[in-house]
Amino acid sequence: MTMSHEEIYAKVQETLVDALGVDEEEVTEDATLMGDxxxxxxxxxxxxxxxxxxxxxxxxxxxxxxxxxxxxNAEYVNNGKLTAAGLAKLKTQMPHVDFAEFEKDPDLNKISDLFCVSSIVKFVESKVNS
Amino acid sequence: MRWIWIDKFVEFESGKRAVAIKNVSLAEEHLHDHFPGYPIMPASLMIEAMAQTSGILVGEARGFREKVILAKVTKAVFHDLARPGDQLRLEAVADSVVEEAATITGTITCQNRTIAEISLIFSHIDKNMAGLEFPEENFVFNDQFMNLLQFYKPTGATGS
Incomplete structure (x- = not known):
């Protein structure tokens, strides 16, 4: 059964409200899981x-x-930043994530910003509708 | 020494569910302070009882090889009070036991009353925490804690 983007988003939103004890309004598509x-x-x-x-x-x-x-893994990380190989690897592992901003400065501390609500929605979409 | 807060197991299905009993007694000193003249079991200690019941269920599911640590209380809703003389029935159902963690849905009842609904997540800490190292010895499941299960008789006998 195919689910629409809206249906998936609504369910992901509900999941995050329950799991993190946040308000529904806070769970916007671009909210980061850890930061926001x-x-x-x-x-x-x-x-x-x-x-x-x-x-x-x-x-x-x-x-x-x-x-x-x-x-x-030392091959993928150097001096607190992802190496080119690390970035490439992460990209292939997380095809549902937008790397545009992170790529400019692939600092490990910012890696958590990659996990935002929309990346979960995209991931679930790829699983449910495959 | 490890603090044991449940009295015995009465049902145990490996990897699926476990039921333990906790008798609430006025001999427990904290009940005289919680509250003076109105002794009721603290909600936090109901969570502890459920954590011990489910901790053993989760540990046994993987042969007590993992260090099973309570990581998150996903739900804790209290419907009724537990008083001295009450016998609490703690039922823990394993929703999922995977490589790095397990989730539990728990219910505490006393006769026909639902006392609390408590859901928990346990972490197998050697499989998490991004490579941090923990002591070799399994400090979670020591002999004292394991005795709880040793006395459980699958036939339904009360144990001795």
Missing amino acids: LGAESIDFLDIVFRLEKSFGIKIPREELFPAENLIN
């Missing part, structure tokens, strides 16, 4: 579990949030 919505690392697990239940899909955690494995 106050998510901590364990919340990512919670979000994955809830999305799986809500949409009836399977989500390998590293597929939706792959950065953790990557930042522990």
Whole structure:
């Protein structure tokens, strides 16, 4: 069954409201999970579990949030920034994410900004409608 | 020493669900302060009881190899009071047990009353925390904690 963007967005919004205890108005498409919505690392697990239940899909955690494995690898990280190889790797792992802003300064501290509501919506869209 | 806050298991289905009993007693000193003249079990200790029940359920599911740590209380709704003399029935159902974590839906009842609904997430910490190292020894499941399950008799007998 195909779901529209709006339907998916509404359900993702509901999931994040429940998982993070935020208000619906705060969950805009460009809100970042950690910066704007106050998510901590364990919340990512919670979000994955809830999305799986809500949409009836399977989500390998590293597929939706792959950065953790990557930042522990010296080949991909140098001096607090992603190397070109690291950036390329992350891009292939996160095709649902917009890298335009991050690419200018691939600082590890900013990696959390990549996880915004719209990237989750795109990810779920690709799973549900595939 | 580890603090044990449930009395025994009465049902246990590996990786699926567990039911434990906690008897509330006026011999528990904190009840005299919570509150003077009106002893009721603190809500936080109901969460603890559910965390111990489900912690063992989650640990057993993977042969007690993981260090299972309570990571998040996803839901804690309290419907009724638990008083001295009450026998609480803590039912924990594992919604999901995966490589790095587990989610639990829990219900606390006393006879026909629903006392609380408590949902929890446990982290298998060696599989999380971005490569941080923890002690080799499994400090979560020590002998004392494991005895709780040892006394459980799957036949339904009360244990001795």
